[in-house]
Amino acid sequence: xxxxxxxxxxxxxxxxxxxxxWCNPISGHATLYWYQQILGQGPKLLIxxxxxxxxxxxxxxxxxxxxxxxKGVDSTLKIQPAKLEDSAVYLCASSLDxxxxxxxxxxxxxxxxxxx
Amino acid sequence: KNEVEQSxxxxxxxxxxxxxxxxxxxxxxxxxHWLQQHPGGGIVSLFMLSSGKKKHGRLIATINIQExxxxxxxxxxxxxxxxxYICAVTTSGSRLTFGEGTQxxxxx
Numbered sequence: 001x002x003x004x005x006x007x008x009x010x011x012x013x014x015x016x017x018x019x020x021x022w023c024n025p026i027s028g029h030a031t032l033y034w035y036q037q038i039l040g041q042g043p044k045l046l047i048x049x050x051x052x053x054x055x056x057x058x059x060x061x062x063x064x065x066x067x068x069x070x071k072g073v074d075s076t077l078k079i080q081p082a083k084l085e086d087s088a089v090y091l092c093a094s095s096l097d098x099x100x101x102x103x104x105x106x107x108x109x110x111x112x113x114x115x116x
Numbered sequence: 117k118n119e120v121e122q123s124x125x126x127x128x129x130x131x132x133x134x135x136x137x138x139x140x141x142x143x144x145x146x147x148x149h150w151l152q153q154h155p156g157g158g159i160v161s162l163f164m165l166s167s168g169k170k171k172h173g174r175l176i177a178t179i180n181i182q183e184x185x186x187x188x189x190x191x192x193x194x195x196x197x198x199x200x201y202i203c204a205v206t207t208s209g210s211r212l213t214f215g216e217g218t219q220x221x222x223x224x
Contacts, residue, residue: 042215043212
């Protein structure tokens with residue numbers, strides 16, 4: 001079974017530029033998560049999708065971050081414009097439908113973003 | 117105060133030593149997870165448990181619901197066990213709340 005795919009793996013940009021990350025979850029997983037992990041800290045949830053609807057985006061800085069999952073499968077996370085403090089690893093994870101008790105999350109390899 | 121606290125933050129051991137990492141939480145949970153993160157960022161789920169004890173190879177995870185405490189043990193540690201070990205809890209729905217992680221280094 002293929003795992004969660006993310007691209008790119010690494011990205012270096014200058015502050016005020018824009019960047020987008022892509023995630024393809026495990027086939028059949030209804031729930032998709034984006035996390036931000038700053039060096040030395042645990043991951044922090046940015047947004048959670050159930051199919052193509054947003055379940056939780058309470059910690060997403062909506063003035064600069066946006067995410068979509070239009071067809072309920074893959075997802076993109078965008079930062080526009082980037083700030084220095086956005087330097088982090090951005091992790092995507094997926095899990096089965098909550099309605100069938102799927103709460104084990106499977107993580108992708110992450111995208112390491114450096115903002116200069 | 118974080119909802120999930122881990123100790124120690126950093127741990128250095130010699131190959132072959134028995135290792136324990138602790139996790140305490142302050143919220144009601146439906147499950148507790150132990151995750152492993154190697155350099156490069158990828159996270160692998162080691163255990164998901166809601167009671168008792170689970171064992172997989174040299175890894176053992178225990179949880180005490182009444183005391184809101186869990187431990188991850190590694191027997192006969194090996195340099196390839198060097199990684200960050202993260203405790204996380206499932207609160208509402210499938211939302212995970214993470215600890216800060218424990219950086220483990222096992223020297224040969």
